[in-house]
Amino acid sequence: MNHPSCLAVVLAAGEGTRMKSDLPKVLHPVGGRPLIDAVLEIARAGGADRLAVVIGADKVRAHLTKTAPDAQVFEQRERLGTAHAALAAREALARHQGPVLILFGDTPLVRPATIAALTGRLSAGADIALLGFTTDAPTGYGRLIIEDGRLVAIVEERDADESTKAIRLCNSGIMAFRPGLLPELLDAIGNANAKGEYYLTDAVALGTARGLRAEAVIGSEESEFVGVNDRAQLAAAEAIFQKRARAEAMAAGATLVAPDTVFFSFDTRLGRDVTVEPNVVFAPGVEVASGVVIRAFSHLEGARVASGAVIGPYARLRPGADLAENVHVGNFVEIKNARVDQGAKVNHLTYIGDASIGARTNVGAGTITCNYDGYFKHRTIIGADVFVGSNTVMVAPVTVGDNALTAAGSVITADVPGDAMAFGRARQDVKEGMGAAKKAALAAKKAAAKSTG
Incomplete structure (x- = not known):
């Protein structure tokens, strides 16, 4: 059976003054995304x-142009309440023939299944459906008034008497309306309340007065309806997101040695039997295949890691890092925009940027690919089965062929053929006795400085 098209109207015009930020509230991130x-x-x-x-802000419009080009965007010039905000989208409402869903741009933790249950209530015969939740701390929320199984009214905190304030069933603000209903209810909503604003929640009382059926869908988790109005609430929402993400990762077969110290992003993907040691951060864009070990204090962003790899400790994978099966990346190694092929090892104190490293190649400690000349990025290509000596500097663009070797301390500025060995360092010259003489001269200079000081 075909379901009617559903329009979601997201109210995101709040100024967010309590955030104390130049960034609009709805562009602040939770789980690595706005x-x-x-x-x-x-x-x-x-x-x-x-x-x-x-x-309510041009920065939000510019952001949506990039991230949600399919969304219609409307501006609310005055802040006169939620019904007034919904009216700003009148053009979209007028053209839409299906059910309408009202969401809030600062409530990022609602589960999609909860939204589906809300709109499903319309399919079951309700004219208006609203998401509610039960809490032991209802202060600040509108209270739901239910009679004979029907939702008959929502009373805002400022307009509630003491008996109403004692109600623990609260309004999330998220609502759904059957096709064609919302525009006429919006036109009928007034502002005879303590704040002189137009409350979308008044649609419930108006609807029931007209004989319409309003129902409440009670969410199973209060945490779904946490809104963000200040930095403390932003941190609380982040904590809820991280708790969920950790639980989901472990349920899917990952081992988190110290779960509370591991931080995920909204799109982190971990395979089965991945082990994550303490204090690891997954920034956006990370995909980790099965059997990978990520050691402590590593930071991954925009990276792909294939099965059997070992990362860290203290490793940093930046955007474009692409690691094949059984690669080893060790302590204080940074990899950016580089492909590391199967079985290669980059184990110590190394920067690999804008490069490709062939299978089974060993990169010695202190190696650097010099990829930037101040104006342009250049690529380093290192073949398979190469041995890169410690403290080698590769000045890109440069290519090292398969099975080649670079001597420790070399600066490689020209291509190295396969099977060759490259030396790129000054010849050592030893001056007998000069070390002792130099030390004696320096000691005398220091003693003289002290005596005159």
């Missing part, structure tokens, strides 16, 4: 196939 991006993904995964976003 709040607004998380909400749009929730909407899509929950069944919405059309998106409208109500904004």
Whole structure:
């Protein structure tokens, strides 16, 4: 059976003054992505196939142009409440023939299944469906008034009497409306309340007064409905996200030696039997295959790691790092925009940038690929079965052929053929007795400096 198209209207015009930031609130990240991006993904995964976003800042518009070009964007010039914000998207509402979902750009933790349950309630006969949750700390939330199984009203905190404030069933603000209903309810909402604002939640009382059926869907986790209005709430949302991500990773077969010290991004992918030691950070864009060991204090971003690899400790994989099977990357190694082929080893104190390293090659400690000349990036190509001596500097662009060897301390500025050995260092010259004489002269100079000081 074909389901009608669902429009998600995301209200994201809040100024976020409590964030004390030049960045609009909805562009602050949780789990490595902006709040607004998380909400749009929730909407899509929950069944919405059309998106409208109500904004209040040009920076948000510019961001959405890049990340959600399919979304219609509307500006709310005055901040007169949630119903007023929804009205800013009137054009999208007027053209839409299916159900409408209302979400908030600062509530990034709602599960898509919860959204699907909400819109599913419309399919079951409700005219209006609202997500609610039960909490032991209801202060600040609107309270849900339910009679005979139906939602009859939502009372905002400022307008609630003491008995209503004692209700623990609260409003998340997330709502769904059957096709064609929302525009007429928005036009009927007034502002006779303590703040003089137009509350979208008044649609419930208006609807029930007209004989419409409103129902509440009660979320199973209060944490789904955490909103972000200041830095403390941003940190709280991040903590919830990380707790979920850690649980999901372990349930999928990864071992986290010290889970609370491992940090994930929204798109981190770990295979089965991955072991992650303490204090590892996965920034966005990381994919790790099965059987990988990531040792302590490593940082990965925009990287792919194939099965059987060992990373760290204290390794940094930057965007474009692509490691094949059974690669070893050791302590204080940084790899950026480079392919490291099967079985290669880069174990100590090394920078590999804009490079490719062939299978089974061993890169000695202190090696550097000099990839940047101040204006352009250049590539270093190191073949298979190469032995790169410690403290080798590769000045790109340069190619080292298969089975070649570079002597320790070399500066390689020209291509090295396969099977060759390259020396790129000054010849050592030994001056007998000069060391002792130099030390004596320096000691005398230091003693003289002390006596005059």
